[in-house]
Amino acid sequence: MAKCLECGEVLTGRMGQKFCSEYCKSSYHYQKNKQKESSTYVRIDKQLKLNRSILKKYNSSGQSQIKKELLEKEGFDFRYYTHSWSAKNGNEYHFCYEYGFRNLADNGKFMLIMWQDYMK
Template sequence: MQKNCLECGEKLVGREDKKFCSDSCRNAHHNKANRNENVLIKSVNAQLRKNYKILQELNPENKGKTSKSRLQEKGFSFNHITSIYKTKTGTVYYFVYDQGYLPLENDFYALVKKN
């Protein structure tokens, strides 16, 4: 039984279980198959990087305070975080890697950095 490359359709020569004629066809096939997943991962990582840079810029001394509007005007997304830390007293900090924030009253946020 003759098999053809899953990517380009060329006749396969060699091993019986071979699926692709070359590494480039194998890579092209898997890149196409994973394209949608890669787009999602890239967009989430891009927003996490953006959030991190914003927190880092607004928190140069590793402890500060800012407003929700200032974060939003810089493009911060509150939906993209990497972890949550809850203290014994129930206070919840949200982190993007080692940069974090704590919601305060009147749409203000305390900015912190993990050591």
């Protein structure tokens, strides 16, 4: 016997019916959308925190250069960052919280820096 996907009530209607009412149908889809939204949020939040912990691990001195492959091997995803900052010379840094990075495309390395008070 088929049951309503939302409230579990036994369905007496036509074959293939999934919900007992329009109310249950829209409530079900609303909940599902909300879940999807929150799982996207959780995934991005997790990636940002992972990025931060990787940057922290490789930037204990406050400023260093690190091979791009090494960061990627750790699971670093440089598409995710919390904000950006441009230096006076035009170099743009991306930050995951207080840890920043810049892609030095020419030598396959990343420049790692720490957020400073003057970077506003």
